Amino acid sequence: MLAALSFRLGQMVLVMFGISVVAFLIFFATPGADPSARIAGRNASQETLIQVRHDFGLDRPLPVQYGLMMNRLFVSRDLTSFVNRGQRVIPAVMGAIPVTLSLVGGAAVLWVLGGLIVGVIAGATRGTFIDRALMILSLIGVSIPVFWLGEVANLLTQSRWHDTWLFSWVPPLGYIPLTKDPWGWFRALVIPWFTLATLYVGLYGRVLRASLIEMMQEDFIRTARAKGIGERRVLLHHGLRTSLVAFVTMFGLDFGALVGGGALLTEVVFGLQGVGKLTYDALQTLDLPMILATVIYASFFVVMANFVVDTVFVFIDPRARDVR
Amino acid sequence: MVNVIADQPAAPVRQAADGPWRTAWRKLRADRSAISAFGVLVVIVIASLAAPLYAHYVSHTDPFVTNLNGEIVIDGVIQPVLQPSTEGLGLGMTPIGPTWRIGPYLLGADNQGRDVAARLLYGGRDSLLISGAAAVLCLTLATFLGVVSGFFGGIVDISLSRILDVLWAFPIFLLAISLSIVLIAQSIQIGPFEIRSGSLWLPVFIIGIVYVPYVARPIRGHVLTLMQAEFVTAAIGLGASPWRILLRDIMPNVVTRIIVFVPLILALNMMTESSLSFLSIGVQPPDASWGTIIQDGQGLLYSRPIVALAPGLAIVITVLALNILGDGVRDALDPKSSPRGI
């Protein structure tokens, strides 16, 4: 097993390298505009451009440029934003991570529970009215753009029904740190949690149901029934447990992608200063150093999540342990 | 004495069974929700394509021209399109709300005095066209890569798979965003093709590229499985040329997978396009798509919510219809499901 893990670790490093190269190429090597103009932001002066060109070694060959950029990002970590002068990009990203983590973590709890409940009930009551209703709701959930849902949620909770008992507790848009005010932290995040979770509950519910139904046709389910252990145990202990493999894999990948900045739209709509919002703001102002940093850090999160998923996979599926 | 009839064993009766395409078609036709979904999509497409007609004959306004001082007649009373706000602090102007009458400003105006309903239709046109074109690009490229990868195997497979893996490791959204900001600002040149900066082809290109690994991987997997299948081994044993195997054995089986992907990719593309446009890095003004209209409606969210609500609802309905149709197509093409559903 150790060999398998170190193999995967090596792969992860390789993929991260690949991603950094791709990101670098996109921002520095696309034919067309001068990268220095992009880095310096709009309306940069001539001196700034020369400075930028020197700092980033833009007159040197590409691999050198790449090395310099990676150095500034990871080693010296002094990459600064040109739009917000002097703002160091890396600490800014680091500071935004807890926000994103809070948002995605809470939503994840909701969507895992929701997905399990929907999937199991729909799978167990297959073909009945309950199943159909759950599937239609899930389908609708998957079809709603998350940013629009957030806008609608805001419309209701901040404006239209804000004064009613339903939503008067919802604070104005923004993040309240957990350490400062736990109850406020919770209140500020409840609506975003549900908004983000809606899409995923629908998705996971559908996938789990399909997986469960397929699993219940397997031979070992028939054996389990023949043992007289009760249908509920057959469904949960044998059917669901075996379907979990796919579920967990999906979850790991989605969670990683969201933490890496995929929750961008939700953060923007609810005014939460997470990694995603940081990326968005940088987009608006074309703050290239910031964009580069967030994109690469985001991708790293995803790759790391892949790695974690692969490792967890080995734990929950005994068949994977012995196969190299 | 027993009479023995030396009978011949009864010959089995041969009945021509339906081919797989006909079975699939029958199943699909029987699936009422899929048919309704398809109907809804047809209506949406026709309505969107008829946008210029609507603008000309019904709303009598150019939805791309600012109309801040415009006036319309409601119940004989002339009203300005933008009226002083009464809500909140009473500052600024609020566009008029939906008239709910066939004619100008059926759904009201946006903050530039433009007809929301007309813009909705134009936006639909752009959203649908972009999603459709991107889907064509994505599926073509992904099929090509997937089939080539699976069919030839070896170094071709390994290198293509690595490239796809790295592309896929990039979170889709961030890849789309990165490409967008880099490309939106100026034009790109690929060989003899030049895509100008404001062109709608840019989002098409970006959205099309980004989902290629998503489709290529399963297709490659399917081709690999097929290559191991007995009927392919038999064909090779019979001395069939690679082209022949590819065209007659592999492709027909791959086509089913592709067909199942079509509604799915269309739905994903619509969601991605609206997200990108919402962030101002998809469709660029003066063009409009449902995503950009939602973005326009952000500032008016509390005072005139219809501007943001209408396009969102349109997206939900379209994507939902695509998903329902996608389910129906998948069930129809799955040989294991019965014609009666479930």
Add this chain to the structure above:
Amino acid sequence: MSVDAPLLVVEGLTVSFRSDAGLVRAVAGVSFAVEQREIIGVVGESGSGKSQTLLAIMGLIDSPNAVLSGSIRFMGQELIGLNRRALDAIRGRQIAMIFQDPMSALTPVHTIGNQIGEQVRAHEKVSARAARARAVQLLDAVGIANPDRVVDGYPHQLSGGMRQRAVIAMALSCNPALLVADEPTTALDVTVQAQILELIGRLRDQFGSAVILVTHDLGVVAQVADRVMVMYGGRFVEEGSKGSVFRTPLHPYTWGLFGSIPPMDGERPARLAAIPGAPPSLSNLPKGCAFGPRCSFRHDACLVQPPLVGGNGHRAACALPETSRKRFHTREVASIETPV
């Protein structure tokens, strides 16, 4: 229940399925009894209805289009229509079933011990530790080496033969009075097959179980069964003690089965003998005797389904008069042995 009363009494069991083609009868009025500690072999081709009979006994037919009628009485209790909870109390406890394919019979994500223990604890109040100990005992009893290692292992770590043994161990974990086996050796190779059959033969002595063994292989039946039923087209066409059926088979189908066994000695035939024709489609059964279209001795009386008749516990469903049977059998055997 008295010592002499039969364990299982099946009367007029009919299993049909609703389909687009109408009502398809997989099992058409089957009746038999199983005594305690008796080993019954049910022989038939694919599509003869033998598996469905077993599934009906276990209540494992879960298709919503299935229609069961008749009676299945186990230790005096009627099983058809029994509610789920009562059924679960009997399944795994009094009647246990093992299936054809050992490779996919066990849940891949739980240990062997976990799965055996689960069954034990579902029916008896024992601790987890005691259940595990029982599992080790059982694995040992079915001839698995290193049972204390296997008990914590996973199904994919075992070979097919080992898995089938583990499945048998699991089935026996609560000392069932009746073990029902659906082609338990078909998916195994011949040497393993012999071992598993020997194990099944021992079950009667070691565990006191009766066994219903379903197979398409006469050799399997020859090795372990006390009584034999031959099934065709959803019905029993012959039944009797093993010795009786093997020595003097009474039904033309049985003759065909025996005749198609390749001879072990003598001249090698130019062609393998086979019963001409193909098994009937269950949705399109011939009128009268289902075997009629393939039988060399078909005559007018065969257009009406013949009842099972015979003496000395050996019966056959054939319209041929008993007196002529021996003559026809010899002729049939001769014709099969020298195919043209």
